[in-house]
Amino acid sequence: MFFAESEFWVAVGFVILMGVFAYVGVHRTVLKALDSRAARIKAELDDARRLKEDAARVLADYKARRARAESEAADIITSARADAERIAAEAKAKMEDFVARRTRSAESKIALAEAQAVADVRSAAADAAIAAASSILSQTVKDKVADQLVTKGIAEVRQKLN
Template sequence: MFAEPEFWVAVAFFIMLGVFAYFGLHKTVLTTLDHRSSRIKSELDDARRLKEEAAKLLAEYQSRGASAEREAQDIIANAKAEAERIAAEAKTKMEDFVARRTKTAEGKIAMAEAQAVADVRAAAADAAVAAASTILSQSVKGDVANDLLSKGIAEVRQKLN
């Protein structure tokens, strides 16, 4: 039994335990383990608290994201409504513009027609005067021609003034 190495290992182990007990190392080891246990517990509490804070932040950001999505939907709906309103206004303005331009063009056409009629009448009157002048100059001579010419000139002066 004294020759076996396991025996001496056991004796050395018990002597070492006695030395540890004499110097109070078991209290130091237990105190260290208690401190480590309390540190681990505080770290777990901090981790739990941080997890709860992260969950709150996640919920807050999700609600913000949902509200931002709703706001974006509202902005899109308002933009579509505004675009439709602007398109309707543009259509109304274009119809008014076309109507005014048509009325102006019709007025110009009427004026051109009136001017053309007046020009035709003036040309016809000029032709009639020229024909009458030719006929009268060939058929009427003498004092009668001079008298008719002076009356015609006087009549033209009255109408022009």
């Protein structure tokens, strides 16, 4: 009865199959395959860990490079601002110097023109005074004495007024 049941024969067949597998060494082949698969997975995990560490190093390197580049950019901007301020100050100083020179030049031209105008006025006044004196003396003083006085006076007036 116990032998008539199918579960019993399935169990017997299973035990015989396992015995044949043990005799042939299937368990060693399966364990070897599992061990090789475990070794391959371990190698892949080690490679993945190494790649992760490499990626972390590369990321840290790029972060450091970015920080240096940002620092250099900030230095360049600061330097450019300083240069721009210096150039602006130089341009302002040059412009002020140019304006001062032009002002001095204009003032000297004005002074020269003023001096020329004063000289022209004196000359015109001297000519008028000479003409008036000449006219008055020619009417009041006669002959040679008059001519000498007029000539001498005109020479003196010209000398003193010019």
